Amino acid sequence: MSLDSLRELTGAPWLTSGGKGWLCGIPEVSQERDSAPFRRELQMIVRKYDDIDWHTGGDFPADLDASHARTHIALFLEWAIRRGHESDTLRSLHPDALHSIRQGKLSGKDLLAQCCDDKLTSDDLSETGNGFAQAYYEASCLEDYxxxxDDDLPTLYHEPYDQKKTRDICEKLDARFHQWSKQLDHE
Incomplete structure (x- = not known):
């Protein structure tokens, strides 16, 4: 299935194929704009990487409840927290929930629903986490997922949220993060 077909099917505006364009409703910024006042202004913008509402309308499977649209978002958020890429704000507002994630007592799906209003935004991630999320969501997120x-499942929304899926996604994210970090080191 092509990326354009998936955009149309999921109605997910964050799906881009790279280059200059729109990501989560916020225009990408050219690298020529790197003045300090402009950077401060950008820091005040909250970037939305994903939102359960982007997935639950239209062709969302009638046999599933909306929590299934949370799976891929929660897997990324859980990885970010387990690797220490959550924001100071998330740490200060939800320390017990973050501890429970790290202890395996709370799922990323529960955290996303209870603490993040079913959205993954720049407010949830550290500076490093945001740098990676911005690059990853645009370039590789959908392809990796x-x-x-499982090709035998009817849709991506039927994917399980279990230990195996979490482990597989975390391994893939670790590899992508390593690649991204090395690329930064060479710039």
Whole structure:
């Protein structure tokens, strides 16, 4: 299935194929704009990487409840928290929930629903986490999720949220994060 077909099917505006364009409703900023006042202004913008509402309308499977639209978002958020890429704000507002995530007593799906209003935004991630999320969501997120999905399931929303899926996604994210970090080191 092509990326354009998936955009149309999911109605997910965050799906981009790279280059200059729109990501989560916020225009990408050219690298020529790197003045300090402009950077401060950008820091006040909350970037929305994903939102359960982007997935639950239209062709969302009638046989599933809306929590299934949370799976892929929660897997990314859980990885970020387990690797220490959550924001200071999330740490200060929800320390017990973050501890429970790290202890395996709370799922990323529960955290996303209870603490993040079913959205993954720049407010949830550290500076490093945001740098990676911005690059990853635009370039590889959907492709990786497709690669790790069970082709026998009717839709991506039928994917399980279990230990195996979490482990597989975390391994893929670790590899992507390592690649991204090395690329930064060479710039």
């Amino acid at each position: 497709l690669d790790l999905s």
